[in-house]
């Protein structure tokens with residue numbers, strides 16, 4: 014603080030109306046939190062009174078009538094001096110005197126919560142009497158949203174017992190926040206786990222909105238009954254039937270609750286939307302930061318007394334405690350996974366059928382887990398879908414592709430040569446395969462290089478090449494306009510008549526060339542300047558394929574063109590890549606042409622038979 018006596022020392026000037034507006038309207042995401050702030054103050058006041066008077070009453074009552082809302086608590090109450098100090102001073106809280114202790118015990122801490130009521134009320138009236146100073150008279154404090162307030166002493170008849178009553182007069186336009194059903198729902202949503210009973214009275218009915226102790230703090234006749242109760246609670250609270258439930262009871266971290274395994278695959282992007290209660294009061298139902306990112310296959314409901322809220326009390330404050338809790342809960346989930354892997358393969362299989370991606374994400378950072386989960390993680394390989402333990406046993410050198418496309422292009426050839434290849438193109442798969450030697454000593458992992466494929470493509474002797482020359486020339490002239498070269502090689506298996514080899518660069522180059530052809534002069538010039546000498550796509554015809562040899566013998570030019578286009582189309586389809594419009598129309602044309610030939614032959618045959 015600056016020295017007061019200094020000639021230059023000034024105090025900030027505060028525009029009260031602006032401050033009230035800022036805090037009440039812009040800090041929170043919805044006016045609905047006004048009720049949370051009121052219930053929170055009531056709970057804190059009761060907690061404060063029971064510190065010194067353990068037997069003091071605890072019931073909180075909310076009453077609704079045409080004049081607005083009233084909330085009564087038998088808590089610690091306030092003297093007139095307290096009213097000036099705490100209620101009327103923005104940013105001052107009675108709950109911060111001994112910080113750490115208060116934080117553990119009380120819900121409030123910032124000294125701004127009551128202002129949230131101005132989002133729905135034009136007037137806040139508080140009648141209060143201190144339990145700590147029984148001789149002090151009751152006090153009335155009336156505040157308006159423009160930042161003005163009045164205080165008056167109450168006589169004995171107006172306030173005989175300790176505690177506080179807050180009245181809210183609805184702001185025009187905000188009446189819906191005072192409708193009985195809305196208030197009951199809000200009280201339940203925010204406060205179902207509060208330690209003191211809350212009832213809402215309206216229209217002649219009285220509804221209890223608390224349901225404590227929480228389901229995880231109750232006693233059950235058996236572990237099975239406990240599990241059923243937890244699952245039912247999850248379904249009612251989160252709205253889905255969980256695949257499984259993992260109890261979270263981490264006393265040291267001050268966390269109790271449960272993690273519910275999602276019944277459907279979840280996107281890592283929507284990870285971590287948990288229902289978090291702070292000392293029984295709902296913080297939010299889409300709270301992030303509670304679990305490590307990899308744990309996106311669960312949603313939690315927890316109650317905690319160690320974590321700190323942000324000022325809007327709608328999110329968790331990121332600090333060391335939260336980081337420690339995150340780690341502890343992550344470890345708990347990992348234990349659950351490893352135990353299930355070891356003891357309950359059926360449940361494990363059901364889990365993996367939905368969440369293998371989540372487990373793969375997790376295994377990247379945790380080699381112990383990776384090792385345990387290896388038999389359950391499926392990869393696409395040249396031996397079909399397989400787990401890496403099995404695959405590595407029959408292929409001590411595991412080759413991995415970096416894209417799905419590479420895998421599609423060469424899987425058939427590689428497997429015909431006995432080369433084991435894993436498709437590393439899917440999310441996390443490449444990374445996990447690279448980690449394999451660390452968990453399976455003796456296994457070698459190598460990136461699949463072009464050499465492995467080219468070594469498998471044997472050159473054809475000159476006599477063979479010569480015999481096929483007319484066919485190759487025809488194929489080149491058909492495919493050149495499509496940006497594709499044609500070569501002849503001998504490879505296994507003979508059932509594959511042609512291979513389409515293409516790199517991403519080659520495709521980009523083609524797209525550029527096509528754009529250039531369609532572009533106006535300036536644009537075409539720029540694109541022309543960018544032209545690179547990237548390799549073109551290649552159609553590798555298989556000399557060992559009986560189909561290729563038969564087609565090479567065709568003399569009819571139109572049929573030959575259709576046959577070449579057919580081979581090209583088939584090789585292209587084998588790559589599973591999306592087709593360019595020009596390729597689709599080529600395949601259609603070839604198919605039509607070949608069908609035409611086939612049907613003409615059938616008609617001719619039928620004619621010959623008819624004549625005979």
Ligand SMILES: Nc1ncnc2c1ncn2[C@@H]1O[C@H](COP(=O)(O)OP(=O)(O)OP(=O)(O)O)[C@@H](O)[C@H]1O
Nearest residue numbers: 054058090099106107121122123124125126127177
């Ligand atoms: N029902 C109540 N009974 C007794 N004291 C109360 C009550 N409501 C409010 N107060 C007093 O008014 C102060 C300010 O309340 P306010 O809700 O603005 O902030 P807070 O609860 O201290 O902190 P936060 O902003 O985190 O809610 C409290 O610290 C408390 O001393």
